[in-house]
Amino acid sequence: MKITPIEKDAGFLRQTISDLHEQIDLLSMLQDISKQLISRFDFNNIISLFLGMVKEIIHYNAAALYLHDEQKKCWRLVDRSGADDPELDAIDIQSSIVQWILHEGRWSPLNPEHRTKNSISILPLTGAQKTMGFLLMSSHADRDVFTQSNMKLLSFVASQASIALENQTLYAQLHQSREYIENILESINNGIVTIDMENRVTQINKNATAMLGLPSADIMGTPYHDTFDAPAVAVIDAVRKRTLLDGFTPETVHDFYPTTDLKIPVAISSSLLREPDGTSIGITFVLRDMSASKEIERLRQLDELKSEFVSNVSHELRTPMSIIKSYVEAILNQVSPSDYHTQREFLHIVNNEADRLSNMVSDLLDISRIEAGKFYLDLEEVDIAAVIESVVEHLQGKSTVHTFTTDLSGSLPNITADRDKIYRVFLNVLDNAVKFSPEGGVVSISASTRDDTVTCVIADNGIGIAEPDIEHIFDKFYRADTSDAGNISGTGLGLSIVKHILEEHKGSIDIASSPGSGTSVTIILPVFADYDSGSRTDT
Amino acid sequence: MARTNLKKQLSKISDLATLPVVANNVIQITNNPKSSALEVAKAISQDAALTSRILKMANSAMYGFPQKITTINHAIVILGFANIRNLVLAASIYDMFAPNGQPQLFDRVGFWEHSLACGITSKLLAKRLGIKNIEEAFIWGLLHDLGKIVLDTYFHTDFAGVIKLVEEKNILIRDAEMEVLGYDHAEVGGIVAGNWNLPQTLIKVIRFHHAPPQANESMRLAAIVHMADIFCRAIDLGNGGDRKIPCMHPEAWELLDLDKESIKALFTEMEQEVIKSQAFLPI
Ligand SMILES: [Fe+2]
Numbered sequence A: 001m002k003i004t005p006i007e008k009d010a011g012f013l014r015q016t017i018s019d020l021h022e023q024i025d026l027l028s029m030l031q032d033i034s035k036q037l038i039s040r041f042d043f044n045n046i047i048s049l050f051l052g053m054v055k056e057i058i059h060y061n062a063a064a065l066y067l068h069d070e071q072k073k074c075w076r077l078v079d080r081s082g083a084d085d086p087e088l089d090a091i092d093i094q095s096s097i098v099q100w101i102l103h104e105g106r107w108s109p110l111n112p113e114h115r116t117k118n119s120i121s122i123l124p125l126t127g128a129q130k131t132m133g134f135l136l137m138s139s140h141a142d143r144d145v146f147t148q149s150n151m152k153l154l155s156f157v158a159s160q161a162s163i164a165l166e167n168q169t170l171y172a173q174l175h176q177s178r179e180y181i182e183n184i185l186e187s188i189n190n191g192i193v194t195i196d197m198e199n200r201v202t203q204i205n206k207n208a209t210a211m212l213g214l215p216s217a218d219i220m221g222t223p224y225h226d227t228f229d230a231p232a233v234a235v236i237d238a239v240r241k242r243t244l245l246d247g248f249t250p251e252t253v254h255d256f257y258p259t260t261d262l263k264i265p266v267a268i269s270s271s272l273l274r275e276p277d278g279t280s281i282g283i284t285f286v287l288r289d290m291s292a293s294k295e296i297e298r299l300r301q302l303d304e305l306k307s308e309f310v311s312n313v314s315h316e317l318r319t320p321m322s323i324i325k326s327y328v329e330a331i332l333n334q335v336s337p338s339d340y341h342t343q344r345e346f347l348h349i350v351n352n353e354a355d356r357l358s359n360m361v362s363d364l365l366d367i368s369r370i371e372a373g374k375f376y377l378d379l380e381e382v383d384i385a386a387v388i389e390s391v392v393e394h395l396q397g398k399s400t401v402h403t404f405t406t407d408l409s410g411s412l413p414n415i416t417a418d419r420d421k422i423y424r425v426f427l428n429v430l431d432n433a434v435k436f437s438p439e440g441g442v443v444s445i446s447a448s449t450r451d452d453t454v455t456c457v458i459a460d461n462g463i464g465i466a467e468p469d470i471e472h473i474f475d476k477f478y479r480a481d482t483s484d485a486g487n488i489s490g491t492g493l494g495l496s497i498v499k500h501i502l503e504e505h506k507g508s509i510d511i512a513s514s515p516g517s518g519t520s521v522t523i524i525l526p527v528f529a530d531y532d533s534g535s536r537t538d539t
Numbered sequence B: 001m002a003r004t005n006l007k008k009q010l011s012k013i014s015d016l017a018t019l020p021v022v023a024n025n026v027i028q029i030t031n032n033p034k035s036s037a038l039e040v041a042k043a044i045s046q047d048a049a050l051t052s053r054i055l056k057m058a059n060s061a062m063y064g065f066p067q068k069i070t071t072i073n074h075a076i077v078i079l080g081f082a083n084i085r086n087l088v089l090a091a092s093i094y095d096m097f098a099p100n101g102q103p104q105l106f107d108r109v110g111f112w113e114h115s116l117a118c119g120i121t122s123k124l125l126a127k128r129l130g131i132k133n134i135e136e137a138f139i140w141g142l143l144h145d146l147g148k149i150v151l152d153t154y155f156h157t158d159f160a161g162v163i164k165l166v167e168e169k170n171i172l173i174r175d176a177e178m179e180v181l182g183y184d185h186a187e188v189g190g191i192v193a194g195n196w197n198l199p200q201t202l203i204k205v206i207r208f209h210h211a212p213p214q215a216n217e218s219m220r221l222a223a224i225v226h227m228a229d230i231f232c233r234a235i236d237l238g239n240g241g242d243r244k245i246p247c248m249h250p251e252a253w254e255l256l257d258l259d260k261e262s263i264k265a266l267f268t269e270m271e272q273e274v275i276k277s278q279a280f281l282p283i
């Protein structure tokens, strides 16, 4: 048999040359598509572009794309293209031939020997490190698709798609970890700002933007000198200088101005950001809003006061109870039934203690009503002088060491008020005057009218109240922490209720005092208060 | 020997050493990117002996395909065009230069063993370096010493002198070639490969496998074969024509960037792969 060398065949040469021209066109087209593929970071975008390119090359009837599931360690069908093809579904992707093709990484047919209508082939997607997935395709068997150029083109397209998918995965991971870090930054109660060595802001959280009064957090990459206000720039400049020298700065407090009319104290600390090899790459600033921390401190104190209050109240309730119990026991078992005088004396004590108990309980009820917003006034015409006099009378009967003087300026008008509650106000204030002058003394009460208001001043010459305590004296649960006052009983609720009652009456209370020279309480009540619909007569 | 004489001699080689037509056709067809598997299969099928030889090689453990490959078309689509072209080339060259059974001064059996081991090692090194078409690296190694077998076939007497000198002086075959002929097997191999229209990279690798830096843009590939040659001699795979190990080119060594552990692993792998590829020996 004679075998002809084909390079002598002119037709072959002509064909080869024209084919080569086609190849050049195709390659430049592929370069364009490859650019498109590589520049995409959207998963679905890459997949659809890849499938489109493969279809353009071998005109498959049906295709199924499998990608490796990193978590489940198996192949996962991610996309289908073209007609439904039961033949494709029937392929065992675990078979040794499939494994061999994936290992070799070349586009190969699965059934080259079978004379079937369709030719099934596999195009592996091989990334830089490993096989990322494969495209299972079915095409007409009579098409002679297994040409060298198709093999080259498909392997090119597959490698570009693999790179694009790898990039996409990396990009998604990067995006995820960035989001994670941003979440952490945002969840921190402090403001965080990082800058690079060129003073450009590289990271800033919402707390920091709020403290700095920046309109948005979108200042990444901009030098802080361009975006922060002058006082903040001055502070950051100074802290940065020290950080560059020492590697960190301890917390120092500076004033920041988030808005023109708001000044907040901010504690700043900082540290140098370094690469593992030690080169500095920037600075992290931690900004702590001190006004916010003061608020937290206040709430914490309130919480402490509440628990202290509970133990106080338990103690205070127990004291009259045990007194009542022991005197009643004495009357029943020890005092002779004929000793009328002692019985009477003991019953008097029991009566006083029962009053004390009842006052405490009504204090507690009042405070819970106030807290629940159910504190109502039972309004009527009240003769305020009579109220004061009955309080004085009540207290005078209890103390032998205190003297009460009243100057009620002749004719005080009747006011519209809740008689019982006004009575409680004066009882409380006068009782305090008595309590805070344990050595005894004069408690003077004066009242006068001016411009439709009644002003009462209650003064004692007792131990007085220290300056910092006056500020808190109307707080719930608050009792001045003085050793002298240590044996003075009470729930500490009294004055806060008094204040509330007076405010409900559109009145006010004011305290002036200094330790050692007594206290003076000024109560102002309107004669005709304009009660809004919120206050109603309690029936 | 004068340079003019050399030219004359080498042109004589070109006339004598011609590639069989089928192999030549396959190379032409595969040079055309649009050629299909069917066309290549048709060209190969014209030579029945070549066909069965290629199927035997395609089914060898070296490729490890899990099913039996029964047709050339199947072999092409499964192994790819590059692999098939290399198989055709190898099989044809074996036919031209097979050991003929008679005792020879030049050890052809050892020569082919050395060549095959070099092919395998080049492929392993190429894979290590992340070179994409590692099937090409196999043919670089397999044919790197083509010049020697050409010289032994067409300049038998002169080449016998080279072999004798190697044995007497215990020198490198290349140095003996230069002394006796004035040119070496790398130059001869390069010329023959050029005449056969083999791919440019293959020609360059054959030509510069003893001097990789001169291969310019193909230096990386020449360095692979250069090192493969030295490794095969180091662990005595086949016979390189002398009993010495040529000097390692420092640039080639640096390019491969191998440490002691990976060389040890490479040697083990080389020995395993050689066993798997016995079907590739011409005997
Ligand atoms: Fe050599």
Ligand SMILES: [Fe+2]
Pocket: B114, B118, B144, B145, B229, B240
């Ligand atoms: Fe060699």
